[in-house]
Amino acid sequence: MDAFSGHDEEPSLPRSKILFVINTPLVGGAERHTFDLSRSLNALGFDSGVFAMKRGAIESYDGGRLLLPARGMGLRERIGELRRELESGHYDLVVGVNERPIVAAFFARRAARAAPPIVGILHSTILRNWREMLLQHLHFPIFSRIDGLIFISENQRRFWLGRGMSPRRQATIINGVDIERYSPRERASHRAETRARLGLRDEDYVIGLSAVFRPEKNHLQLIDAVVRLRDEGVKAKVLLIGDGPMRAAIEARVAALNLGESVIMPGMASDVRPYVAAIDLGVNCSLSIETLSLSALEILAMGAPMVMSDIGGASEIIDGENGLLFPPGDDDALLAALRHFASAATREAAGKAARARVEAHFDHRAMVAAYAECLQGFSAVAAPVSKLAWR
Numbered sequence: 001m002d003a004f005s006g007h008d009e010e011p012s013l014p015r016s017k018i019l020f021v022i023n024t025p026l027v028g029g030a031e032r033h034t035f036d037l038s039r040s041l042n043a044l045g046f047d048s049g050v051f052a053m054k055r056g057a058i059e060s061y062d063g064g065r066l067l068l069p070a071r072g073m074g075l076r077e078r079i080g081e082l083r084r085e086l087e088s089g090h091y092d093l094v095v096g097v098n099e100r101p102i103v104a105a106f107f108a109r110r111a112a113r114a115a116p117p118i119v120g121i122l123h124s125t126i127l128r129n130w131r132e133m134l135l136q137h138l139h140f141p142i143f144s145r146i147d148g149l150i151f152i153s154e155n156q157r158r159f160w161l162g163r164g165m166s167p168r169r170q171a172t173i174i175n176g177v178d179i180e181r182y183s184p185r186e187r188a189s190h191r192a193e194t195r196a197r198l199g200l201r202d203e204d205y206v207i208g209l210s211a212v213f214r215p216e217k218n219h220l221q222l223i224d225a226v227v228r229l230r231d232e233g234v235k236a237k238v239l240l241i242g243d244g245p246m247r248a249a250i251e252a253r254v255a256a257l258n259l260g261e262s263v264i265m266p267g268m269a270s271d272v273r274p275y276v277a278a279i280d281l282g283v284n285c286s287l288s289i290e291t292l293s294l295s296a297l298e299i300l301a302m303g304a305p306m307v308m309s310d311i312g313g314a315s316e317i318i319d320g321e322n323g324l325l326f327p328p329g330d331d332d333a334l335l336a337a338l339r340h341f342a343s344a345a346t347r348e349a350a351g352k353a354a355r356a357r358v359e360a361h362f363d364h365r366a367m368v369a370a371y372a373e374c375l376q377g378f379s380a381v382a383a384p385v386s387k388l389a390w391r
Contacts, residue, residue, distance in 0.1 A: 016092040016379035018048040019085065019116075021101040025050070025058035025066065028212050029294050030123040033152075033175065034097050039063025040368040041375070051085060053078050053104055075104075082108035089114055093379035096120045096146075099139050106142050117147040117378055120167075125156045125291045125312040140165050148378055150371075153292040153313030171374050174316070176367030177297040179359055182273065184303035184351075190277035198239070198264050198278060205236045205342055208279030208304075210272055210295040211286075213244030218285035218309075218329075220246075220253050225334045227257050234342050236262075241275045243268045276302050281341045284308040287328050292316065301358040305350035307337040317362075322354035 018041065020034050035058075038048045042064050049065030053075070060066050067085070069078050086094065086108055094109065094116050096102030102120040109115055120143060143149055149167035151157035157172050200206055207226060211217040219240060229236045240250065240263065247265070254263045269275060272295075276282075282299035284290065284306065292313035296306050306323035308314040318325050324340060326333035341347050 015045040015047065016376050017090055018046060018093045018095060018375060018379070019091045020048060020050045020095045020097060021082065021105050022050060022052050022097045023100050024054040024056035025052045025061075025068070026056045026212070029290075030097055031056075031058070032294060033123070034121075035061050035063060037368065037371055040364075041372060044368070044372055046372070046376075051082060053082075053101060079104050079108050079111075083112045086112040086116060087114050091116045093375060094118045095375065098123055102146065103139065103142055106146060119148045119150060119375065119378055120146055121150045121152070122156065122160070123152060123291050124289050125153070125159055136163070143167055150374065153316055155313045155316060156291045169378075173367060173370045173374065174313075174362065175292040175294055175297060176362045176364040177294065177301050177358065178364045179301055179362075182276075182298045182301035184355055186273050187277040187302040187304070190274040194274045194278040198266070199261065200237065200264075200278060201235075203235055205234060205281075206239055206279045207236060207281050207283055207338060208239040208241060208276065208299070209283050209285065210241040210276065210299065211284070212242050213240075213246035213250060215246060216286055216288045216290075217246070218287050219250050221285045221329070221331065221334060222283055223250065223253050223257065223259070223263065225331060225338055226262070227259065228335050229338050229342075230262070232339070234339070236338070236342075238263045239275060239279055240265045241269060241272055272298065273302070276304070279304055280344075280347055281338070282306045282323075283334075283338075284314070285328075285334065286311060290314070297358060297362050300354035301362070303351040303355045305341060305347055305354050307334070307341070317357075319353075319357060322350055322357050 020038055022031060022034050025031060034050060038050055041048050049067060051067045052069065055068055055071065069081065082104060094105050096105040096118060105118050109118060144166050148169040148171070151170065151172045152175050154172055157170065207222070209219060209222055213219060222238060226236050226238050266275060276299055282296060282304050284293055284296050286309055290312045296308060296317055300306055300322060306318060308318055308323065308325055309328040310325040311328050314325055324337040326337050341350070
């Protein structure tokens with residue numbers, strides 16, 4: 001059960017100085033979550049910055065400090081930079097985001113003369129390959145020696161504890177989205193213009209996937225399913241919002257299947273709302289990593305239903321009224337779900353349920369308030385750790 005639902009109290013002063021440690025500043029879910037959280041905490045009076053272990057697509061952000069390595073800097077040198085940053089005495093708390101940054105923060109603190117507490121936030125769930133299965137034997141002992149661990153889904157928490165992870169303290173803080181920024185009103189304001197610009201007709205059934213083009217996001221499965229749907233006479237088209245290393249493979253599959261203008265790839269967008277507004281149904285085909293999808297919450301908040309592979313926290317988002325789940329990799333089940341939402345009336349009813357569920361359970365303000373209390377309660381300037389925030 002989410003201990004923070006509906007909690008909206010701000011932490012007592014003084015606010016903490018927090019350093020978030022990430023792997024690479026890319027435009028992915030965990031990275032977006034980190035930058036947004038840092039920005040939101042700073043708006044509450046915290047002093048937070050982001051330390052990246054490697055360079056990436058983002059060079060700066062408007063919410064605070066982004067500390068990037070010099071070009072060509074290796075991992076050992078970067079851990080040394082992190083050690084010196086901790087020795088500056090500026091930080092009351094270090095927050096590692098996902099496995100490698102947590103490990104880097106742990107070793108940097110061991111070498112440092114200053115020792116602020118370390119809390120980890122985990123965004124991953126499934127172990128994808130033998131390498132990740134082996135690495136958990138390194139990660140788990142470290143996770144039990146840092147000061148706390150935050151999960152973003154109850155399903156995720158149960159998964160990792162069931163595999164033997166034993167953090168000193170743990171909390172679950174469910175992801176949330178800005179329900180004013182992502183709203184049916186915004187969808188209505190962008191929809192006609194974006195569909196016209198993309199060459200979409202009123203009768204087109206537009207299925208959207210918003211994610212970086214990486215193998216685990218499984219874009220090719222959606223392409224294949226839409227071909228079968230079109231063979232049944234459904235005027236389905238695909239809008240893929242994003243870009244990444246799988247783009248060439250996706251383009252090759254589209255060409256091989258003669259889909260032509262039926263698959264639209266506008267590229268990476270700093271603001272996805274106009275494109276989300278153009279879709280009728282959101283899809284998430286992920287095979288791994290996905291835990292509690294921010295892109296799915298954004299689509300639902302704007303009043304469109306979702307079809308999601310049943311991994312991570314997908315079952316905490318989808319309740320049968322706002323969308324459907326399907327077994328990961330099951331082509332027939334995905335096709336059946338897409339066929340179910342081919343009816344505009346079905347999509348309209350599910351879209352209303354989608355918006356209502358996000359408002360009730362995934363409000364960004366509640367998420368930020370929960371992190372504010374949880375992180376403040378475990379920083380070096382904190383009072384004793386809140387019983388509400390940590391198990």
